[in-house]
Amino acid sequence: MSNNTFPRLVADIGGTNARFSLEVAPYVYSHTKVLACSDYKTLVEAVESYLSGIGVAHVEYAAIALPTPIAGDMIFMVNSPWHTCSISETKQQLQLKNVVFLNDFHALALSIPHIHSDYLIKVGGVAIDEYKPRGIVGPGTGLGVASLIRHPNGEYLAVPAEGGHSSFTAFNPEEVELWQYVHKRFPHVSFERFVSGPGLQLIYEAVCHQQQVAISSLPSPAEITQKALTKECWLCQTTIDHFCRMLGTIASNLAVTINAFGGIYIGGGVVPRILDYFMLSDFRCRFEDKGRLRQYLEKIPVYVVTHDFPAFLGVSYALETMITKGYLP
Amino acid sequence: MPTTNFPRLVSDIGGTNARFAIEVSACNFVKVTILKCRDYPTLAQAITHYLQSSGYPQVKHAALAVPSPIVDDTLFMVNSPWHRSSMSQTKTDAGLDSLIFLNDFHALALSIPHIPTENLVKIGGQEADHSKPICIIGPGTGLGMATLLKHPTSEEYFAIPAEGGRSSFAAASEEEFELWKFAHSRFSHVSVERLLSGPGLQLIYEALCTKQNPPIEKMLDPSEITHLGITNQCYICKQTLDHFCRILGTTASNLACISSSFGGVYIGGGIIPQILDYFVKSDFHARFVDKGRYRTYLAKMPIYVIAHDYPAMLGSSYALDTYLNKHYIP
Numbered sequence: 001m002s003n004n005t006f007p008r009l010v011a012d013i014g015g016t017n018a019r020f021s022l023e024v025a026p027y028v029y030s031h032t033k034v035l036a037c038s039d040y041k042t043l044v045e046a047v048e049s050y051l052s053g054i055g056v057a058h059v060e061y062a063a064i065a066l067p068t069p070i071a072g073d074m075i076f077m078v079n080s081p082w083h084t085c086s087i088s089e090t091k092q093q094l095q096l097k098n099v100v101f102l103n104d105f106h107a108l109a110l111s112i113p114h115i116h117s118d119y120l121i122k123v124g125g126v127a128i129d130e131y132k133p134r135g136i137v138g139p140g141t142g143l144g145v146a147s148l149i150r151h152p153n154g155e156y157l158a159v160p161a162e163g164g165h166s167s168f169t170a171f172n173p174e175e176v177e178l179w180q181y182v183h184k185r186f187p188h189v190s191f192e193r194f195v196s197g198p199g200l201q202l203i204y205e206a207v208c209h210q211q212q213v214a215i216s217s218l219p220s221p222a223e224i225t226q227k228a229l230t231k232e233c234w235l236c237q238t239t240i241d242h243f244c245r246m247l248g249t250i251a252s253n254l255a256v257t258i259n260a261f262g263g264i265y266i267g268g269g270v271v272p273r274i275l276d277y278f279m280l281s282d283f284r285c286r287f288e289d290k291g292r293l294r295q296y297l298e299k300i301p302v303y304v305v306t307h308d309f310p311a312f313l314g315v316s317y318a319l320e321t322m323i324t325k326g327y328l329p
Numbered sequence: 330m331p332t333t334n335f336p337r338l339v340s341d342i343g344g345t346n347a348r349f350a351i352e353v354s355a356c357n358f359v360k361v362t363i364l365k366c367r368d369y370p371t372l373a374q375a376i377t378h379y380l381q382s383s384g385y386p387q388v389k390h391a392a393l394a395v396p397s398p399i400v401d402d403t404l405f406m407v408n409s410p411w412h413r414s415s416m417s418q419t420k421t422d423a424g425l426d427s428l429i430f431l432n433d434f435h436a437l438a439l440s441i442p443h444i445p446t447e448n449l450v451k452i453g454g455q456e457a458d459h460s461k462p463i464c465i466i467g468p469g470t471g472l473g474m475a476t477l478l479k480h481p482t483s484e485e486y487f488a489i490p491a492e493g494g495r496s497s498f499a500a501a502s503e504e505e506f507e508l509w510k511f512a513h514s515r516f517s518h519v520s521v522e523r524l525l526s527g528p529g530l531q532l533i534y535e536a537l538c539t540k541q542n543p544p545i546e547k548m549l550d551p552s553e554i555t556h557l558g559i560t561n562q563c564y565i566c567k568q569t570l571d572h573f574c575r576i577l578g579t580t581a582s583n584l585a586c587i588s589s590s591f592g593g594v595y596i597g598g599g600i601i602p603q604i605l606d607y608f609v610k611s612d613f614h615a616r617f618v619d620k621g622r623y624r625t626y627l628a629k630m631p632i633y634v635i636a637h638d639y640p641a642m643l644g645s646s647y648a649l650d651t652y653l654n655k656h657y658i659p
Contacts, residue, residue: 256495
C-alpha cells in the first residue's frame with residue numbers, strides 16, 4: 001500500500017445527506033461530517049466545502065458511494081437535489097488523480113470483511129467460513145441485494161445486483177392473500193414491494209384490507225415502526241411481523257442461491273431501527289424453514305450491520321484495489 | 330500451460346450412468362465411454378476398470394463431476410450405488426496422485442466459456458458482456474443452479490455452486506397459486522425444485538388432473554409427459570409443459586436479478602433439450618422479462634440453451650487444470 005496516496009476522501013451520498021470523511025491511513029477515518037445535500041448545488045461544491053471546512057486544501061484520491069446504479073460516465077440520482085453528476089467532470093473539477101464511484105450496496109458488500117465485530121449483531125447460526133460467499137440484503141428506501149465473493153487468491157469481489165426485484169415468494173396462505181391484494185395494483189410483485197420502507201406501508205394497507213379495517217390516514221413507515229415498537233397499534237405490529245418473516249424468506253433464498261456460508265448480512269435503514277423487535281421476531285425461524293435444507297440453513301449465521309458508516313470501509317477497499325491493482329472489485 | 334500431466338481422466342457421473350473420457354491434450358477427449366454405475370461396487374473400481382480397458386492405465390490425475398454437494402469427504406449421491414463414497418479413499422483405491430470432485434453444476438458452470446457456439450441455442454436477449462456474471466439453471470432429476478464469475482484482470486473464471494433449486498417457489502399468477510396450494514398440501518416448504526424437475530413435471534400434471542371433472546387418475550412418467558406434450562397428443566401434458574416453461578422463466582429471471590447476469594443466462598439439465606422446439610416457442614422469455622420496471626434490464630440478458638453431449642467434462646477439465654497449475658479449485 002502506497003502511503004503517499006493518503007489522505008483520501010471517502011463519501012457516502014444519500015438522497016438527503018452526504019457523509020464525508022478523510023481516510024488518513026488504511027481504514028482510519030478522521031473529520032467525519034454530515035452535510036445536507038440541499039445546501040449545495042453540486043457534488044463538487046459539497047466536497048469543496050467539506051475540505052475547506054476541515055482545513056484541507058486538496059486530496060488526490062476519492063471514493064464515493066451513491067444510492068444509484070453506476071453505468072457509464074453520467075450518474076442519475078433520482079431522489080437527490082443534484083440530479084446528475086458526471087464522473088469525468090467531477091474528477092477534473094476536483095483535480096483528482098483517481099476517483100471511484102460505486103453503488104452504495106456494492107460499497108456495503110465490500111465493507112463486510114472490514115466491519116468490526118462490535119457492529120455486527122448475530123441472529124442465529126454457527127460460525128462463518130470466511131472463504132465462502134457472503135450475502136447482503138438491506139431494506140431501506142428500496143431493497144438492496146448484493147453478494148461478496150472471496151477469490152481463492154484472497155481478493156474480494158462484489159456482485160451488485162437487483163435481487164430486490166426478484167419475485168415475491170408467498171410462504172403460506174396468509175401471504176398469498178397479501179400477494180393477491182398487491183397483485184391487483186402491480187402486475188409483477190417483487191420482494192422490494194413488501195420488504196422496504198415504502199413496503200411497510202403496503203403491507204399495512206394489505207393487512208387492513210385483510211382484517212377489514214378502514215384506513216383513515218396511511219401512517220408513514222417511521223410511524224408504523226414506532227407504533228409497533230411501543231405496541232400502540234396492533235395492525236402496525238402485524239405489519240412488522242410480516243415484514244420480518246418476508247425478510248427471512250428473501251435472506252434464505254439468497255443464502256441457498258449463493259451458498260452463503262460466509263454469512264448473511266442485513267444492512268439498510270429499517271432493521272437497525274427495530275432491532276430489539278427484530279431479534280424476537282420470526283425472522284430466523286422463517287430463514288431456516290426450507291424443508292430438507294433446514295440443517296444447511298441452521299449453520300448459516302445472519303448479522304445485522306449496526307455500523308454508522310459501513311460504506312466508508314467498502315469505498316476504501318474499492319479505492320485501494322483501484323490504485324494498486326487497477327480494477328474495481 | 331504445462332502439458333506434462335496429460336493424459337488425464339475426466340468424468341461426468343450421474344445416478345445411473347457414468348461417462349468417462351481421457352483428455353489427451355487440452356480439451357481433446359478420446360475413448361468416451363459410458364459405464365453403468367451398478368456394474369461396479371465402488372467408484373474406484375469403475376475408474377480402474379475404465380483406465381485399464383481404455384489403454385491408459387498410467388493416468389495419475391482425474392476430475393469427476395458428481396450429482397452431490399461437496400461439503401466434506403463423503404459424497405452424497407442418494408440415487409447412486411456409490412452413495413456415501415469417501416473421496417480420499419477413492420483416490421487411494423484408484424491409485425491416483427490427484428483426484429478432485431466437483432458438483433455437476435459447478436462443473437457445468439466452469440464449462441460455459443469453453444462450449445463451442447454451435448452447441449448453444451440462443452433464445453433471446455442482446456450481446457453478452459463477457460466481464461459480467463454468468464448464471465446457469467438446469468431442470469433434470471433436480472434443479473441445479475450456479476453462478477460463474479470472471480476475474481476482473483485475468484482470464485480466470487471461478488464458479489459459485491449453490492442450492493438455488495431449494496429457494497422458495499414464486500407463484501406469479503392465480504393459476505400458479507393453485508399449483509402452489511396443491512404442492513403445499515404435500516410439502517410444508519414448496520421449493521422451486523418441487524415444480525422444476527422431472528418429478529416436478531409429474532407434480533404439475535397431477536395438480537392439473539385433479540382439477541378435471543371427473544379427475545384423471547392415470548400417472549405418467551416425466552418422459553411420457555414431455556413426449557405427449559410436444560407431439561400434441563395430450564392436452565394436460567401440453568398445459569403441464571406450458572406451466573413448466575413459464576415457471577422456469579420466472580425462476581431464471583429471479584436468479585438473473587440476484588447475480589446480475591449480463592454475461593448470459595444458460596439453461597442446462599436434461600429436460601429442456603428434449604423439448605427444445607416447444608420451449609423456444611413457449612412463454613419462457615415473455616415471463617423472463619416480465620418484472621415490471623426491470624423489463625429493459627432483463628431484456629438485455631442473452632439466454633442460451635446448452636445442447637452439448639457432455640459439457641460437464643469441459644468444466645472438470647478446466648478445474649483440474651487450475652488445480653494442478655494454481656493449486657485451487659476455481
